[in-house]
Amino acid sequence: MTPFGSQRWHRAALLFAGIFIFALITQFGVGWYQRYTKVLSSLSQEAKEISNQLAYSESRDLTQYRQSDVAALSYYVLDSSGLIIDITGFDPVMNLRVKLDDQPPGLRTVSIFETRETWRLFVKQLHGGTVILGVSFPEDITNIDRRLEENVNRFGSSLNEALKVEGRAIDRNLEYAVVDESGRIRSATGEIPLKVVQNQTVRFNKVDEIRDENGVMYGTFSQMFRDSLRTGGIISVFEKLEPHPWFVMRHWIINCLTSGFVAFVGTLIGIPYIGEKFDPHRLLRDALREGESARVEFKESLRWDQWHGVQQPPEESKKKLAEGIAVKTMAAFLNNRGGGTLFIGIADDRRIVGLDRDYESLVKAGEPRGDREKDQDRFQLHFRNLLAARIDRDVSNLYIETSIIEENGKDVCVVHARPAAMPVYIPDGKAKAFYVRDGASTVALDVEQVVGYVEERWPKSLWRRGWNLLRRS
DSSP, X not given: OOSSOHHHHHHHHHHHHHHHHHHXXXXXXXXXXXXXXXXXXXXXXXXXXXXHHHHTSBTTBOHHHHTOOOSOSSEEEEETTOBEEEEESOOGGGXXXXXXXXXXXXXXEEEETTTTEXXXXXXXXXXXXXXXXXXXXXXXXXXXXXXXXXXXXXXXXXXXXXXTOOGGGSOTTOEEEEEETTSBEEEEEBOOOOBEEEEOOOOBTSEEEEEOTTSOEEEEEEEEEOOTTSOOEEEEEEEEOOOOGGGOHHHHHHHHHHHHHHHHHHHHHHGGGOOOOOOHHHHHHHHHHHOSBTTEEEESOSSOOOOOSSOOOOHHHHHHHHHHHHHHHHHHHHHSTTOEEEEETBOTTSOBOOSHHHHHHHOOTTOOOOXXXXXXXXXXXXXXXXXXXXXXXXXXXXXXXXXXXXXXXXXXXEEEEOOOSSOOOEEETTEEEOEEEETTEEEEOOHHHHHHHXXXXXXXXXXXXXXXXXXXX
């Protein structure tokens, strides 16, 4: 088993994947939101500007509006009856349908009641549609009929030919609309006097996304307006949109690289807090099979130690010394790169001796014996208080897990320490000592060794932490 346990690798991989996916979704979400709010701000401002111009124009006198200059490049304005007041920057995505029953072919003069305008129109039937060309007074009407006839002939004889005509090919003062047989406007400019009889469902004050026939995405924003006579109508503004971030390879590359970096940094920060799932039974089985190592220590008793020699210290000194060995072992595991597990109640030769002697030593005078649950609770409380006093309560609560399990009819205390996120020192007289594992032994480092170990074990730089992580894999 590597110092960095397989379960911790799995958890680190899951942490990396979780952060990566979260960062990736967040970036795409932020990109979509920024795109939406940018379009909403732009289109709503343009619609507001058009509305302000219309507010100064009576519905039956749009001269001032006709002479105004607005920033919007693609929009249409309809009055409350559906009459087209203006079309600028026409695109088929506008999806306007009109009725042409009252538009017979030829030249004629039409008075528009809603706007008090008089139009001279030329209507020409095409194969597959109709073209309407016109001019409103008081525009220049010199030789107007001849000019209308000359310009209408530029649209050819079929719908396809008419759709190839660009606005700049038509005289400046003339307006036109090309309508197919279904009544859908296919090309238009200006304010040709037609009434819309069918339109797509309009949602006001929201940005909707629409694709045109070529698959180009447009954003559209519609709002109501009211003129000075309170009749009003609809303003719809259009803007070509950038592709969604998730449809652009460049965004994927940038977001994946950024998310990978964020996930890597987040994993490095989180690794010290990632531990293997605490499974005392599995830990005990593995330890009994493999024996003591840099990550495994057996101890017959928490409070008693096996002494060999002629002279033995007094009982209380013996207890303190034994408990001190357990504390040093736990501090070494905390400082260890892979953590470690202390098994109390198991001899060095892997015999299970149990915790009965510790249970007996912790019973106060006059207290009854025989309640196993109370013995276990008393032992764990004593051990927790010992760790809190010698190491630190917060550190021990965060990184150390304990459990008493039964094996062969005897209790064994399994104490598992995850690698700490900072160096752990314990009091040693008037100074503090730093312990690590050297094989199956716990050793104290001198000052110079401590400095080198801490710099290598807990590097301040992220690149160094990443290098250590990869080197230990």
